[in-house]
Amino acid sequence: MSTQLTLVSHALCPYVQRAAIVLKEKSVAFERIDVDLAHKPDWFLRLSPLGKTPVLSVGGEALFESAVICEYLDETRPPRLHPEEALARARERAWMEFGSAVLSGIAMLYSAGDDTALGRAYAALRGRFEQLEAVLGEGPWFAGRRFGLVDAVFGPVFRYFDVIPPEDLFDGLPRVQAWREALAGRPSVREAVSTGYADRLRGFLLERGSALSRRLSGVRPNLSDEVRCT
Structure with missing residues (x-):
C-alpha cells in the first residue's frame, strides 16, 4: 500500500x-x-x-x-499484531485500555502537589503493576512470544520511569520488570521518540511545580511551596 x-x-x-x-x-x-x-x-x-x-x-x-x-x-499493514481469535483480541483491547488508565495514574504522579498526594499516586500505580504481574506469562511480551498492540501501549508507560524515580514500583514484580526491560530493548520502542527525549521530559517535569518536580530537583518543599500547590 x-x-x-x-x-x-x-x-x-x-x-x-x-x-x-x-x-x-x-x-x-x-x-x-x-x-x-x-x-x-x-x-x-x-x-x-x-x-x-x-x-x-x-x-x-x-x-x-x-x-x-x-x-x-x-x-x-502486515504483520498483524493482534491475535486472530476474537476473544483473545477483545482481551488485549481491554488491556490496552488498562494501559491508558496507567498513563492517567502517571499524570497524577507528576501533578501531585505535596508529598502525601505523591505517595498516594505511587501507591495507586504500584497496585496497577501488581495487577499486571498477575496476568503476565513467561514473556518476553504480554502475549508470550508474540509482540502485540498491548506491548506498543506499554512501551511509553515504562519509558517514563527512565526519568521519574520508580521508587518501589517494580520491586518484587519480576514479570513486570522483565517486560519493562524487554520493551526498553525493542528497536521500535527505542526509535518512537527523538534524540533528547529524556532531557525534554525532565524539563517538563521540573516545570510542573509539583512534589515530583521538587524531588527531581533535590529541593524539599517549604511552607511557601505548599501554599502555592494548594
Whole structure:
C-alpha cells in the first residue's frame, strides 16, 4: 500500500509513541510533524476535533485517537499484531485500555502537589503493576512470544520511569520488570521518540511545580511551596 502517511505528533506524547511503535513494527514509511499543543495551529484543529495528538493523515484523510490509529494500521499493514481469535483480541483491547488508565495514574504522579498526594499516586500505580504481574506469562511480551498492540501501549508507560524515580514500583514484580526491560530493548520502542527525549521530559517535569518536580530537583518543599500547590 503506497498511500502517504503523516503522523502529527507532540514530542512528549505517549499516545503518539504508540502509533510510532506500530508503524515501525510494520516497517511503514511515514512523515512525522510535531505541533506545539500550547499554541495549536488552525490546520491542526481542523484535523483533530479534540485538539489532541496523535493524528494520522492517510492520503489526506485524518484519523484521530491512538487506539483507532493502531487498529487501522493493524488491519491494513502486515504483520498483524493482534491475535486472530476474537476473544483473545477483545482481551488485549481491554488491556490496552488498562494501559491508558496507567498513563492517567502517571499524570497524577507528576501533578501531585505535596508529598502525601505523591505517595498516594505511587501507591495507586504500584497496585496497577501488581495487577499486571498477575496476568503476565513467561514473556518476553504480554502475549508470550508474540509482540502485540498491548506491548506498543506499554512501551511509553515504562519509558517514563527512565526519568521519574520508580521508587518501589517494580520491586518484587519480576514479570513486570522483565517486560519493562524487554520493551526498553525493542528497536521500535527505542526509535518512537527523538534524540533528547529524556532531557525534554525532565524539563517538563521540573516545570510542573509539583512534589515530583521538587524531588527531581533535590529541593524539599517549604511552607511557601505548599501554599502555592494548594
